[in-house]
Amino acid sequence: MSDVRLGTLLERARDGDRESLQELVRELNPVLWRVARGQGLNAEDAADVVQTSWLELLRRLHEIRTPRAVTGWLITATRREAWQRRHRTRRDGPAGALALDGVADPGPPVDQRLLTDERDRVLWTHFARLSQRCRDLLGIVAQVTRPDYSAIAEAYGMPHGSIGPTRGRCLAKLREMLLADPAWGA
Secondary structure (H helix, E strand, C coil): CCHHHHHHHHHHHHCCCHHHHHHHHHHHHHHHHHHHHHCCCCHHHHHHHHHHHHHHHHHCCCCCCCHHHHHHHHHHHHHHHHHHHHHHHHHHCCCCCHHHCCCCCCCCCHHHHHHHHHHHHHHHHHHHHCCHHHHHHHHHHHHCCCCCHHHHHHHHCCCHHHHHHHHHHHHHHHHHHHHHCHHHHC
8 A cells, every 4th residue: 555545544534534544554553563563562562552553643643744654653653652661561570470370371282382482483583683674674564465665665764666675685584594494494
């Protein structure tokens, strides 16, 4: 979805069109989730951060001077909220950990989880070795069915035409690292 189309949706939402607002949320919510999780937040904190970002957009709906920049505005708001949340979490410590001690885990069997956890550990170890630019780019395009390259280009300061090739190089690098790791094939 182009930044012009997203800007049009924002303008329609300003005029009270709920469907335009819902479409904006459908398009950008996966991106905001990735931004929040990329800041090191767990799923619960990321959900709160994304929700807070959308609420902030609603509060400031009529203050945004450049509707086409809504993606960048939301990404910035999400990053700031995530930083604040992470700072508060570090300061306050883990909440509710004792309350969860006696709760049964409804997840898959332990042996399946061990295999999945090991595979994920290897994958994320190599993913973390990629450049920040690759991690950001792959994280966003993995979350969106049809990523809006214009919005990504604006948010990350990349030329529109370099996003696809950069994504390809990042994936090739990750693939190369995984194939060279004996733990990946085991």
